[in-house]
Amino acid sequence: MYPLYQLLFTDHGLSASEVSTLFIIWSTTSFVLEVPSGAWADTFSRRRLLVFGSLVGGLGYASWILVPSYAGFALGFVLWGASSALISGTFEALVYDELAARGSTSKYAGLIGRAKAAALVLNLAATAVAAPLYQSGGYVLVGVVSVLSCLAQAVVALSLPEASRVATADETLEVESDTGRGPLGRYALMLRSGLTEAVTSRTVRKAVALVALLGGFLVFDEYFPLLARETGASNTLVPLLIAGTVAAQAIGGALAGPAYKLRASILAVGLALTAGLLAWGALSGTALGFVPIAVGYGVMQLVIIVAEARLQDSITGPARATVTSVSGFFSDVFAVVVYANFALGLVWFTLPVLIAALTVPVLLTALITPVALPPPSATDELETKEVT
Numbered sequence: 440m441y442p443l444y445q446l447l448f449t450d451h452g453l454s455a456s457e458v459s460t461l462f463i464i465w466s467t468t469s470f471v472l473e474v475p476s477g478a479w480a481d482t483f484s485r486r487r488l489l490v491f492g493s494l495v496g497g498l499g500y501a502s503w504i505l506v507p508s509y510a511g512f513a514l515g516f517v518l519w520g521a522s523s524a525l526i527s528g529t530f531e532a533l534v535y536d537e538l539a540a541r542g543s544t545s546k547y548a549g550l551i552g553r554a555k556a557a558a559l560v561l562n563l564a565a566t567a568v569a570a571p572l573y574q575s576g577g578y579v580l581v582g583v584v585s586v587l588s589c590l591a592q593a594v595v596a597l598s599l600p601e602a603s604r605v606a607t608a609d610e611t612l613e614v615e616s617d618t619g620r621g622p623l624g625r626y627a628l629m630l631r632s633g634l635t636e637a638v639t640s641r642t643v644r645k646a647v648a649l650v651a652l653l654g655g656f657l658v659f660d661e662y663f664p665l666l667a668r669e670t671g672a673s674n675t676l677v678p679l680l681i682a683g684t685v686a687a688q689a690i691g692g693a694l695a696g697p698a699y700k701l702r703a704s705i706l707a708v709g710l711a712l713t714a715g716l717l718a719w720g721a722l723s724g725t726a727l728g729f730v731p732i733a734v735g736y737g738v739m740q741l742v743i744i745v746a747e748a749r750l751q752d753s754i755t756g757p758a759r760a761t762v763t764s765v766s767g768f769f770s771d772v773f774a775v776v777v778y779a780n781f782a783l784g785l786v787w788f789t790l791p792v793l794i795a796a797l798t799v800p801v802l803l804t805a806l807i808t809p810v811a812l813p814p815p816s817a818t819d820e821l822e823t824k825e826v827t
Contacts, residue, residue: 440500440585442566442678445664447578451507455665455790459782462661463775464513468520470771473527474634477764480529485760489533489596492525497589504582528763535751535759537600545815548748549696555744556692563685569678636756637765642813646750647766649811652804653710653743654766655773659717659794660684660736662781663729666790670726680729687737695744703812706742710805713739714798721794739801742808749813 440447448458480488499518502511534551538544565588572581637647663684667677698706716735720728754762777797784793 440503440569440581441562442569442664442681443573443578443581444503445661446668446677447503447507448512449665450578451512453509453512455785456782457509458665459778459785461509461512461516462658462778463782465516465520466658466771466774466778468517469523469527470768470775472521472524473764473768473771474761476524477528477761477767478758480525480532480760480764481758484601485529485533486596486599486601488525488529489599490593492522492529493589493593493596495525496522496592497586500582500585500589504579507578524764524767527767528760531747531751531763532760533599533601544752546696547751548699548745551748552692552695552744555695555740556689559685559689559692559740563682563689566678566682566685570675574675634761634765636754636758637762640753640755642753643750643762645811646746646753646813647762647769649804649808650743650746650750650766651769651773652800653739653746654770655777656739656801656804657743658774658777659797661778662790662794663732666721666794667726667729669790670724670728672726676726680726683729683733684736687733688740691737691740692744695741695748698741699745699748700815701745703809706745706812707805707808709738710742710808711802713742714801714805717801718795718798721791721798724791746812749815752815753813 445458448461449455453461476488495518499515499522502515502518505511506514531551534554535544535547538547538550565584568584569581572584576583636643638644660681663681664677667680672680713735716731716738720730720732720735722728723731750763750766751759756762780797781793784796788796
């Protein structure tokens, strides 16, 4: 559904501004639930939350097909936002603690990069399949297959291992002393611990801010199908153009492991290059403009994964999912700001001009990257000694 759902909305009478309001509903739901769900993931089973989040996402797609109206689309985005909040932070924390239990956290960037690259490859396959599915059964068939993919996601999530949480001895004693208050007491402790670390630790605070900004920039791709349509692309060609951006992201994710130890200044240059490529592609006015857009998105995906990995390395407290969710929260806040700018800006400017103008924050973020990005983690050898 991903490369077609914006077209689903407009084909049912929604304007570009109305589509932007749906995006605002989506992000607002996600950021309202982001931090509370992170604390839940630090208190409850992360694996079960991943399963639950997958099922909620499937219900969101189903609502778009069953109730193809503004209300139905809004309900779908509420469910999708809830699903994103449940999964965001939860998955990263589960993977990091599983590696920590094996004394291999320095492998996190490579592993999470390959995992996200694999996800993008499947996204690419789904994008390529969208066109023939649409031709065979319209939006209904595309929606049904999307729901089935969420059910498959739930099955995979259920198969994941779940190691004990990582924490220092003092933090473990604090958590154990609070368990007498019941689940709500433990939840409150995790929420307080995660928020405290995100605010008081200078390294974590800067990393949270950087990851939040970078994640917010990914909202650009929500407008790529509409941008493709403005170049004259048909509904059949649009998924293929979007597939190029997804393929580039997959390549960028796969290279995140080797790029993990690059100097922050080099990553900053890559991010600045991304801003230029996105603006160039948006203003080109042709379908070929999606070539520089794809390259830029691939570079940005690499920088994002490296930044996320270094954020995980900088977290030392027991509320890992909560701290990660704080970053996700601010990323969603920033996304809402970007969506609002699109909704208002489209009244006066064309979509290509607006996309080009909104690459300026990407360039400004590149300037602060050398200061905000934490250094690489310690070696596996040191981590193994700490675990022992």
